Amino acid sequence: MMLRTLTALLAGAAFLAVPQIASADELLDEAKDYFKPIPSMVPAVKDNAVTSDKIELGKMLFFDPRLSSSALISCNTCHNLGMGGDDNLETSIGHGWQKGPRNAPTVLNAVFNIAQFWDGRAEDLKAQAKGPVQAGVEMASTPARVEETLKSMPAYVEAFEKAFPGEDAPVSFDNMARAIEAFEATLITPYSRFDQYLEGNEKVLSDEEKAGLKLFMDTGCVSCHAGTNIGGEGYYSFGVIEQPGADILPENDKGRFAVTKTADEEYVFRAGPLRNIELTAPYFHSGKVWNLEQAVAIMSTSQLGEDLNDDQIKKITAFLKTLTGEQPKVEYPILPVENANTPKPEAMVAQ
Amino acid sequence: MMLRTLTALLAGAAFLAVPQIASADELLDEAKDYFKPIPSMVPAVKDNAVTSDKIELGKMLFFDPRLSSSALISCNTCHNLGMGGDDNLETSIGHGWQKGPRNAPTVLNAVFNIAQFWDGRAEDLKAQAKGPVQAGVEMASTPARVEETLKSMPAYVEAFEKAFPGEDAPVSFDNMARAIEAFEATLITPYSRFDQYLEGNEKVLSDEEKAGLKLFMDTGCVSCHAGTNIGGEGYYSFGVIEQPGADILPENDKGRFAVTKTADEEYVFRAGPLRNIELTAPYFHSGKVWNLEQAVAIMSTSQLGEDLNDDQIKKITAFLKTLTGEQPKVEYPILPVENANTPKPEAMVAQ
Numbered sequence: 124m125m126l127r128t129l130t131a132l133l134a135g136a137a138f139l140a141v142p143q144i145a146s147a148d149e150l151l152d153e154a155k156d157y158f159k160p161i162p163s164m165v166p167a168v169k170d171n172a173v174t175s176d177k178i179e180l181g182k183m184l185f186f187d188p189r190l191s192s193s194a195l196i197s198c199n200t201c202h203n204l205g206m207g208g209d210d211n212l213e214t215s216i217g218h219g220w221q222k223g224p225r226n227a228p229t230v231l232n233a234v235f236n237i238a239q240f241w242d243g244r245a246e247d248l249k250a251q252a253k254g255p256v257q258a259g260v261e262m263a264s265t266p267a268r269v270e271e272t273l274k275s276m277p278a279y280v281e282a283f284e285k286a287f288p289g290e291d292a293p294v295s296f297d298n299m300a301r302a303i304e305a306f307e308a309t310l311i312t313p314y315s316r317f318d319q320y321l322e323g324n325e326k327v328l329s330d331e332e333k334a335g336l337k338l339f340m341d342t343g344c345v346s347c348h349a350g351t352n353i354g355g356e357g358y359y360s361f362g363v364i365e366q367p368g369a370d371i372l373p374e375n376d377k378g379r380f381a382v383t384k385t386a387d388e389e390y391v392f393r394a395g396p397l398r399n400i401e402l403t404a405p406y407f408h409s410g411k412v413w414n415l416e417q418a419v420a421i422m423s424t425s426q427l428g429e430d431l432n433d434d435q436i437k438k439i440t441a442f443l444k445t446l447t448g449e450q451p452k453v454e455y456p457i458l459p460v461e462n463a464n465t466p467k468p469e470a471m472v473a474q
Numbered sequence: 475m476m477l478r479t480l481t482a483l484l485a486g487a488a489f490l491a492v493p494q495i496a497s498a499d500e501l502l503d504e505a506k507d508y509f510k511p512i513p514s515m516v517p518a519v520k521d522n523a524v525t526s527d528k529i530e531l532g533k534m535l536f537f538d539p540r541l542s543s544s545a546l547i548s549c550n551t552c553h554n555l556g557m558g559g560d561d562n563l564e565t566s567i568g569h570g571w572q573k574g575p576r577n578a579p580t581v582l583n584a585v586f587n588i589a590q591f592w593d594g595r596a597e598d599l600k601a602q603a604k605g606p607v608q609a610g611v612e613m614a615s616t617p618a619r620v621e622e623t624l625k626s627m628p629a630y631v632e633a634f635e636k637a638f639p640g641e642d643a644p645v646s647f648d649n650m651a652r653a654i655e656a657f658e659a660t661l662i663t664p665y666s667r668f669d670q671y672l673e674g675n676e677k678v679l680s681d682e683e684k685a686g687l688k689l690f691m692d693t694g695c696v697s698c699h700a701g702t703n704i705g706g707e708g709y710y711s712f713g714v715i716e717q718p719g720a721d722i723l724p725e726n727d728k729g730r731f732a733v734t735k736t737a738d739e740e741y742v743f744r745a746g747p748l749r750n751i752e753l754t755a756p757y758f759h760s761g762k763v764w765n766l767e768q769a770v771a772i773m774s775t776s777q778l779g780e781d782l783n784d785d786q787i788k789k790i791t792a793f794l795k796t797l798t799g800e801q802p803k804v805e806y807p808i809l810p811v812e813n814a815n816t817p818k819p820e821a822m823v824a825q
Contacts, residue, residue, distance in 0.1 A: 186556055195567045200546070205537055205809040212819055216546045220571035402811050414814060450808045457801045458556040460753050463765060468563055 150337055151325060157340060159351040160318035161398070161448055165309050166234055171249060173305045177286040181306025183279075183456045184299055189272050191262035193218055194468035198303065201255070202230035204453055207402025208310065213410035218263035224376065226410030231451070232398045234308045236355035241408040242379045243358060243393045248304040253296065263469075266296035271466050273299065278459035312399055312448025320445070328445060335442025338435055343427050347394040353446060355396030361408075362390060364428035367421055371411045378408070401444045416440045501688055502676060508691060510702045511669035512749070512799055516660050517585055522600060524656045528637040532657025534630075534807045535650055540623050542613035544569055545819035549654065552606070553581035555804055558753025559661065564761035569614035575727065577761030582802070583749045585659045587706035592759040593730045594709060594744045599655040604647065614820075617647035622817055624650065629810035663750055663799025671796070679796060686793025689786055694778050698745040704797060706747030712758075713741060715779035718772055722762045729759070752795045767791045 165173055184190065188197040201215040201223075202208050208231035210216075215223040225241050233239065239251035255261040256269060273279045274294050286302055287293040317336075319327045328336070339345055348354040358379055361372055372390060379391040392408055405411065406418040419436050423429045431439070516524055535541065539548040552566040552574075553559050559582035561567075566574040576592050584590065590602035606612040607620060624630045625645050637653055638644040668687075670678045679687070690696055699705040709730055712723055723741060730742040743759055756762065757769040770787050774780045782790070 183556075188554070188557075188561075193567060194563060195551070195561070203539070203809075205534075205807050206539075207811070210539075210546070211812060212545060216544060404812070413818070453806045455804045455806050456556050458554075460558070461562060461755070467764070 148325075150333055151320065151323070153340060154336060155321060157345050157349045158317075158321060158353060160321045161232060161235075161311050161313040161315070161351060163313045165311065168234065168249075168304060168308050169247060171301050171304055173308050174286065176282070177302050177305035178309055179456075180282045180286040181302035181304070182453065183282065183458055184303050185306050186456050187458050189458075189461065189465070190256050190264060190269055190299075191218065192264045192268060192469040193262075196262050198230070198252075198255070201227040201261070204230075204310070204451060207231065207399050207450075208233075209403050211404060213405055215261065217261040218259065221260040223258075223260050225408045226405065229396070229399060229403050230307055231310050231312050232352055232396065232448075233355075234304075234311065235351040236393070236396055237357065238393065241392050242382050244382045248307050249297075249300040252300040252303040252307075256299075268466055269296055269299060270294060271464075272461075275464035275466070276459035276461060282459075310451050312450055315398070315446050315448035317442075317445040318448065329441070331438055331441045332445050333442075335438035335440065336445075338431075338439050339442055342423065342429050342431065342435075344422070344439070347426065348397050352396035352398050354394040357394055358388070358391050359394050359426070360389075360391050362425045365425050366390070367425050371407055371409055371421065373409055376408065397443060397446055399447050399450075401447055415443060419443070499676075501684055502671065502674070504691060505687060506672060508696050508700045509668075509672060509704060511672045512583060512586075512662050512664040512666070512702060514664045516662065519585065519600075519655060519659050520598060522652050522655055524659050525637065527633070528653050528656035529660055530807075531633040531637040532653035532655070533804065534633065534809055535654050536657050537807050538809050540809075540812065540816070541607050541615060541620055541650075542569065543615045543619060543820040544613075547613050549581070549603075549606070552578040552612070555581075555661070555802060558582065558750050558801075559584075560754050562755060564756055566612065568612040569610065572611040574609075574611050576759045577756065580747075580750060580754050581658055582661050582663050583703055583747060583799075584706075585655075585662065586702040587744070587747055588708065589744065592743050593733050595733045599658050600648075600651040603651040603654040603658075607650075619817055620647055620650060621645060623812075626815035626817070627810035627812060633810075661802050663801060666749070666797050666799035668793075668796040669799065680792070682789055682792045683796050684793075686789035686791065687796075689782075689790050690793055693774065693780050693782065693786075693790075695773070695790070698777065699748050703747035703749050705745040708745055709739070709742050710745050710777070711740075711742050713776045716776050717741070718776050722758055722760055722772065724760055727759065748794060748797055750798050750801075752798055766794060770794070 167173065171177075185198045188194050188200070190197065196217065201210045203210055208229035209227045212227070214225055215227045217223055228241065233248060237243065239245040239248060240254070245251035245254060253266075256264050257266070273283070280294055283293040283298060283302075287298050290298075316327045316332075339348075347357060347359050350356045361367070361378065366372055377389045379388040379393075380386070382388075395406070401415060404415065405413045406415070412418045412421065416436050419439050420431065423431045423436075518524065522528075536549045539545050539551070541548065547568065552561045554561055559580035560578045563578070565576055566578045568574055579592065584599060588594065590596040590599060591605070596602035596605060604617075607615050608617070624634070631645055634644040634649060634653075638649050641649075667678050667683075690699075698708060698710050701707045712718070712729065717723055728740045730739040730744075731737070733739075746757070752766060755766065756764045757766070763769045763772065767787050770790050771782065774782045774787075
């Protein structure tokens with residue numbers, strides 16, 4: 124009894140003397156309830172064993188501009204691994220210098236998202252990978268052209284045979300997508316300062332960053348932006364409380380409504396995953412906002428009905444910058460050489 | 475005397491018994507007179523010390539699309555290190571999906587060329603690097619815009635300070651070019667099978683390839699294509715004997731004439747360096763010929779007045795494929811993150 128009292132007294136004294144530590148403990152516990160660190164190991168992927176042969180093939184495909192009909196645009200053009208896994212453009216430039224309809228999402232940690240694209244229309248990365256290759260405003264190719272291209276090059280045929288052993292027709296558009304998915308599963312960014320914090324290193328965040336984390340949870344940002352990717356795990360109306368202007372939320376892009384045809388999914392989008400967010404301006408599906416503090420302010424008004432003051436916005440932004448992880452180290456692949464059987468680039472006619 | 479006779483006799487006997495070896499020796503000796511292997515070490519560059527800090531900075535710049543006004547096109551877009559150091563297009567696609575005037579030359583081993591561009595208008599790689607960045611049909615930027623872009627990012631400023639220590643204004647358009655030149659000096663491809671042969675390993679080439687090498691020297695290809703880069707060391711009229719058709723030699727591109735304004739330099743171009751030639755189709759400054767055997771046939775007719783038969787063309791082509799060296803291993807660089815002071819990509823208006 125005596126001992127317990129003493130312990131309580133000491134604990135109380137400790138609390139009074141250094142409140143920062145005690146409150147930090149609580150903050151970490153609360154954060155652990157909401158967030159999960161990026162694993163340091165490549166995650167498993169549904170229906171697609173991530174083998175090293177598949178990863179190597181997927182890397183070649185990811186960087187190969189010959190998946191586009193112009194032979195100019197590769198996955199890496201819009202999902203640049205040196206620039207946070209996106210292109211830092213409002214919306215991407217594609218085939219014929221056309222402008223895409225939405226801001227290119229980052230490929231980094233995309234494997235942890237509930238589904239792919241801003242409207243979640245692709246169940247996973249292998250489904251996603253087939254989209255831009257065929258989209259007329261992006262790579263403007265076809266499954267037949269891609270297969271003809273890949274089959275023409277013996278080094279690709281061999282790589283597909285190794286990556287998909289025992290299959291009758293290993294070189295296929297579907298297997299292209301599977302290999303790309305396997306490579307993309309390796310594009311994860313562990314060891315952010317926030318992840319180090321979640322693992323128990325409380326000193327790695329500054330007081331300002333911790334205050335930002337607390338605000339992020341207390342004001343409700345966390346209700347859409349949680350989990351491993353601090354977002355990317357659910358669909359929400361852009362403008363729960365108040366719709367932003369048409370410059371930021373263009374009227375003709377009704378988001379998930381186009382996928383589900385459900386009236387109450389008008390202007391519904393997948394919550395943006397916030398990992399490496401400082402690397403991936405401009406923001407939102409429209410790509411209209413270049414400044415992260417401004418993006419935080421818009422979100423708080425439109426989604427939470429909270430008018431945060433400048434100091435609060437600054438703190439939340441400081442927290443968001445702790446989400447930048449170790450960027451993937453990738454050796455630039457040497458691609459198979461084309462030959463007479465490889466389809467030629469399409470006539471280069473400006474559109 | 476007796477001894478000499480015996481030696482001569484033995485030599486003669488050896489020649490009769492195994493003619494291949496004796497003639498191979500002669501072939502190697504002759505080849506050594508004309509060609510030099512790619513060194514395994516990065517070569518020195520005039521007026522530009524190739525330091526590791528400069529190489530690292532140059533690599534970032536080489537892959538950074540923000541050197542273009544669209545923020546889409548990097549050096550690597552047209553000089554793709556995974557595809558033989560060029561884009562494998564007839565002529566490059568540039569800003570606004572415009573088509574460039576000439577086929578993009580490879581950046582690999584370019585440091586060994588006498589001068590840069592098809593017409594040699596840039597003395598060296600640091601002069602060359604400034605061209606495409608400013609060309610309206612390529613990256614469409616300006617020195618001022620590039621400097622503003624680079625100065626806006628603290629990580630670039632730091633990298634320039636390290637690469638150009640003690641300079642008052644290290645971040646400059648000129649230093650951008652110097653850093654790119656330093657990186658490009660590392661883009662050499664040693665250890666081709668032909669280089670192994672030149673180093674004395676005679677077994678590394680097949681009989682067909684050796685026959686091709688012999689034809690390459692005997693028919694006179696070697697008079698323009700010699701040295702380290704098997705070309706790239708002098709200027710010659712395209713059509714010494716007979717001009718090819720206007721599809722291959724467009725009339726309005728008068729080559730080096732535009733540089734020197736000397737009438738006898740009409741349709742004069744730098745002899746193409748033939749290193750890694752199997753990786754860099756399509757061929758010629760017009761990029762009109764995709765097939766290497768066809769390119770050999772055109773060259774022999776137009777430059778040598780020789781109508782080689784199919785077997786000879788096949789052998790020369792087999793020899794040319796021994797010029798493929800070890801491709802550079804490059805870790806894809808993580809680029810500095812832009813901020814509010816970084817110029818935004820130019821309005822994406824199709825041209």
